[in-house]
Amino acid sequence: MGMGKMITFEGGEGSGKSTQMAFLARSLERAGVDVLTTREPGGTEGAEQIRALLVHGAVDRWPPMSEALMHFAARVDHLEQNILPALDGNTWVLCDRFTDSTLAYQGGGHGLGLDEISVLQQLAIGTFRPDLTFVFDIGVEEGLARAFGRVGSEDRYERMDVDFHRRIRETFLQVARNEPERCVVIDAARGIEEVQQAVRNTVADRFGLDLGADRP
Ligand SMILES: Nc1ncnc2c1ncn2[C@@H]1O[C@H](COP(=O)(O)OP(=O)(O)O)[C@@H](O)[C@H]1O
Numbered sequence: 001m002g003m004g005k006m007i008t009f010e011g012g013e014g015s016g017k018s019t020q021m022a023f024l025a026r027s028l029e030r031a032g033v034d035v036l037t038t039r040e041p042g043g044t045e046g047a048e049q050i051r052a053l054l055v056h057g058a059v060d061r062w063p064p065m066s067e068a069l070m071h072f073a074a075r076v077d078h079l080e081q082n083i084l085p086a087l088d089g090n091t092w093v094l095c096d097r098f099t100d101s102t103l104a105y106q107g108g109g110h111g112l113g114l115d116e117i118s119v120l121q122q123l124a125i126g127t128f129r130p131d132l133t134f135v136f137d138i139g140v141e142e143g144l145a146r147a148f149g150r151v152g153s154e155d156r157y158e159r160m161d162v163d164f165h166r167r168i169r170e171t172f173l174q175v176a177r178n179e180p181e182r183c184v185v186i187d188a189a190r191g192i193e194e195v196q197q198a199v200r201n202t203v204a205d206r207f208g209l210d211l212g213a214d215r216p
């Protein structure tokens with residue numbers, strides 16, 4: 001395994017993952033770190049094609065297991081072609097969603113179960129795990145209200161019912177309890193600047209970096 005670190009951004013719709021990942025990328029770059037920002041599903045040409053199948057169209061177009069398998073199909077391609085080579089080249093990888101989203105959405109939301117998704121995880125990516133995972137936690141209605149204010153049509157998951165999103169929130173929190181060394185839960189209902197500070201301080205402490213501004 002390479003010398004770069006992988007940090008993933010997890011949480012429900014509208015929890016601020018994409019916003020905060022962009023801020024952290026700039027903080028790391030200012031500190032002289034080589035950064036690759038990427039996302040799931042997607043991150044390679046083939047995986048982006050799979051993404052289109054997952055984020056557009058009728059909410060019930062796929063059986064849950066088909067969804068899970070497509071997420072892992074995309075993930076293996078992304079990991080092998082993009083993430084692992086970057087880490088080997090001492091580049092830090094910031095990824096907007098990763099396996100925890102499959103645990104939460106397909107395992108929790110659709111009810112396939114964490115054990116079943118963990119089996120797929122083992123088959124697909126073995127023991128590979130991010131070095132640090134942020135779980136952005138926010139009330140389901142508040143998050144969805146933020147997400148619906150955003151432009152774009154990649155909304156197939158957003159259109160699933162509110163109970164689906166409640167199960168997702170609970171499952172993310174369960175995953176964080178299961179892996180407390182890797183996962184840091186962030187109260188994402190706070191203002192952008194406050195959340196940014198919490199993210200930056202966590203990364204600075206965890207990896208011994210000086211990320212400048214707003215250190216207490
Ligand atoms: N802490 C925050 N407070 C208020 N609005 C926010 C906050 N973080 C993000 N937003 C806004 O909410 C919307 C969703 O944020 P985004 O980063 O796209 O969430 P996600 O990637 O988790 O779905 C965007 O319009 C963004 O500007």
Ligand SMILES: [Mg+2]
Pocket residue numbers: 017018019096
């Ligand atoms: Mg996003």
